[in-house]
Each structure stands twice: as C-alpha cells, then as structure tokens.
Amino acid sequence: MADFVNQSPMLVVILFLVIGFVLLIKGADVFVEGSSSVAKRFHVPAIIIGLTVVAMGTSLPETAVSVTASITNNNELAVSNAVGSNIFNLMVVIGVCAFMAPIAVGKDTIRRDIPFSAVCALLLLGLGVCAVGDTAGMTLGHFDGVLLLLLFTAYIIVLIRRTLKAQKAGEEVDVEGGTDEEIKLLSVPKSLLFIIGGAAAIAFGGDLTVDAASRIAVELGMSQTLIGLTIVSIGTSLPELVTSIVAARKNEIGMALGNAIGSNVFNILMVLGIASTISPIAFITENIIDIVILLVFTLIVWLFAATKQKLSRKEGFMMLALYVAYAVYIIMR
Numbered sequence: 001m002a003d004f005v006n007q008s009p010m011l012v013v014i015l016f017l018v019i020g021f022v023l024l025i026k027g028a029d030v031f032v033e034g035s036s037s038v039a040k041r042f043h044v045p046a047i048i049i050g051l052t053v054v055a056m057g058t059s060l061p062e063t064a065v066s067v068t069a070s071i072t073n074n075n076e077l078a079v080s081n082a083v084g085s086n087i088f089n090l091m092v093v094i095g096v097c098a099f100m101a102p103i104a105v106g107k108d109t110i111r112r113d114i115p116f117s118a119v120c121a122l123l124l125l126g127l128g129v130c131a132v133g134d135t136a137g138m139t140l141g142h143f144d145g146v147l148l149l150l151l152f153t154a155y156i157i158v159l160i161r162r163t164l165k166a167q168k169a170g171e172e173v174d175v176e177g178g179t180d181e182e183i184k185l186l187s188v189p190k191s192l193l194f195i196i197g198g199a200a201a202i203a204f205g206g207d208l209t210v211d212a213a214s215r216i217a218v219e220l221g222m223s224q225t226l227i228g229l230t231i232v233s234i235g236t237s238l239p240e241l242v243t244s245i246v247a248a249r250k251n252e253i254g255m256a257l258g259n260a261i262g263s264n265v266f267n268i269l270m271v272l273g274i275a276s277t278i279s280p281i282a283f284i285t286e287n288i289i290d291i292v293i294l295l296v297f298t299l300i301v302w303l304f305a306a307t308k309q310k311l312s313r314k315e316g317f318m319m320l321a322l323y324v325a326y327a328v329y330i331i332m333r
Contacts (some may be wrong), residue, residue, distance in 0.1 A: 019210030027201025032057035035192025064206025084233025091323035098316025145277030152269035
C-alpha cells in the first residue's frame with residue numbers, strides 16, 4: 001500500500017488520508033457496537049462495558065496509527081500522534097466545551113483524575129528518556145511498553161471497582177457505555193461481522209493514514225513529528241471532540257470533561273503501551289519538548305479547574321488561544 005500511495009498524485013494522497021480517518025473512526029464505532037453487543041449477551045453490566053469496550057473504542061484510531069507507525073519505523077509519528085491527541089483533547093476538546101457553557105468540575109476530577117493524567121505524561125517522559133530495561137536511552141522499549149500496559153490494567157481495575165462502589169452507594173455515575181437499553185443487542189453473526197469488519201477497517205485505515213501522512217510530510221518538507229502533532233492527532237481525536245460536544249449540548253458537561261481526561265490516560269498507557277511492546281519507539285528532542293508542554297497545559301487546566309471548581313467561558317477561550325499559540329510554535333520550529 002505504501003508504494004501505491006507514494007506513486008499517487010498529491011490530491012489523491014490527501015483523499016487517502018481522509019479515507020483513512022473515516023475508516024478509523026467508523027471502524028472503531030462498528031467494532032465497539034459489535035463488542036458491546038457480545039458483552040451484553042454474556043450479561044456483562046452496561047457500566048463495565050462503558051468503562052472498558054466503549055472507553056477504549058475512542059482511542060482505537062490513535063492505537064491503530066501509533067502501532068502501524070511503530071511497526072513501519074515511522075517512530076516520530078507514533079509518539080507525536082499520541083502526545084498531539086492529548087494536547088488537542090486537553091486544550092481544544094475541553095476548551096470548546098467550556099466556551100460553549102461553563103463546566104462544573106468535581107472534586108474527584110481535581111484531586112485524582114487530572115493529576116493522574118499528569119503522572120502518566122511524566123511517566124512517559126521518564127521511560128522515554130531513561131529507557132528502563134533497555135540498553136539505550138531515548139527509547140520507549142519493550143519493557144517500558146509492558147510497564148505501561150500493567151499500569152493501564154491496574155487503572156481499569158481501580159476504575160471499575162470505584163464505579164461499582166459508587167453505583168452501589170446510589171451515586172450518579174456517568175459512563176460512556178450508557179444504560180442497558182442504550183446498548184443494542186445484535187444477532188451473533190451480525191456482532192461477529194461488526195467486530196471483524198470494524199477491526200479490518202481500523203487496521204487498513206491506520207495503515208492508509210500513516211502512509212498518506214508520511215507522503216504528505218515528505219512532499220511539504222514537514223517532519224513526521226509536525227504531521228503527527230497536527231493533521232493526524234486532530235483527525236484521530238475527532239471521536240473525542242464529537243462525543244464531548246454532543247455531551248455539552250445535552251448539558252452533560254461533566255461527561256465531556258471525563259471523556260477527554262480519560263482518553264488522555266488511555267492514549268499514553270494503552271496506545272503507546274501496545275505500540276512500544278510490539279516495536280521499540282525512538283524518542284527525539286521534539287517529543288520531550290511536546291511532553292513537557294503537555295505537562296504545562298495539564299497544570300494550567302488543573303489550576304483553572306481548582307479555582308471555584310469550574311471552567312468558565314473565559315478560561316475555555318484562553319485554552320483555545322494557548323493551543324493556537326502552540327500550533328504556531330510547532331509549525332515554526
């Protein structure tokens with residue numbers, strides 16, 4: 001596929017990139033729908049489905065792109081896609097929602113969720129620079145990937161236990177999976193078709209996106225890091241943006257914030273964990289700078305949220321302005 005993309009006219013390559021994004025996003029939706037139906041058929045509670053299958057589904061586009069990039073030695077794209085998606089989620093997805101309507105931020109989000117996402121980013125920086133268990137630094141190696149996946153597993157277990165405890169206590173819980181009525185029960189053949197077809201679309205879409213993005217980078221004289229931080233990260237973050245805007249319109253602002261923060265944790269622990277476990281990912285100086293910027297942005301959002309336990313329209317506008325400034329910086333560097 002790479003040879004065909006490299007020999008195609010630029011307009012066709014751009015079309016391939018768009019097709020890749022569509023396959024990633026729709027493939028993830030279909031895969032999640034089929035998987036959720038199978039889980040419901042086996043009487044898995046809707047709340048567990050939402051915390052696992054559905055929540056991970058929004059990170060499948062990033063997973064496909066980063067894993068494909070890692071396997072094809074497009075390492076710059078692998079890291080920049082995940083980090084760029086996190087910055088976009090934090091500053092644009094949450095920023096847009098706050099600009100649409102002030103976001104009330106829960107104490108747990110301030111005390112636990114946002115700080116944990118910062119810890120994940122700091123861990124990624126440490127593992128990438130020090131390369132724990134690997135012979136050379138500036139590499140996210142196999143052992144680092146296993147550590148990230150172990151932490152991801154522990155995170156999911158804690159999340160499920162905490163949510164079930166809150167549900168048992170009669171507290172209101174926002175979960176992406178929704179209620180049992182909202183999860184469609186498909187026939188077994190149709191469920192399997194959705195799972196297989198969705199997985200195939202994700203795999204092909206990821207391959208097409210990486211090949212097209214790499215070709216565009218070469219043609220425009222742009223680095224893969226810049227392409228990953230802008231075009232690819234925004235494209236793969238569209239599910240989070242759409243989900244959060246819809247939640248904001250339904251006045252479920254807390255869910256919009258939770259989806260974005262949760263996706264950032266998934267992108268580091270799951271996406272880069274899987275990618276580096278399969279194939280080591282080399283770190284470059286720009287990756288370190290971008291992760292530091294992600295940490296700074298996380299601190300800013302945390303400070304905004306901690307004041308009066310809400311994100312105002314003014315703060316949402318400031319977050320969007322900071323993202324624009326960051327976009328100008330990465331284009332100019």
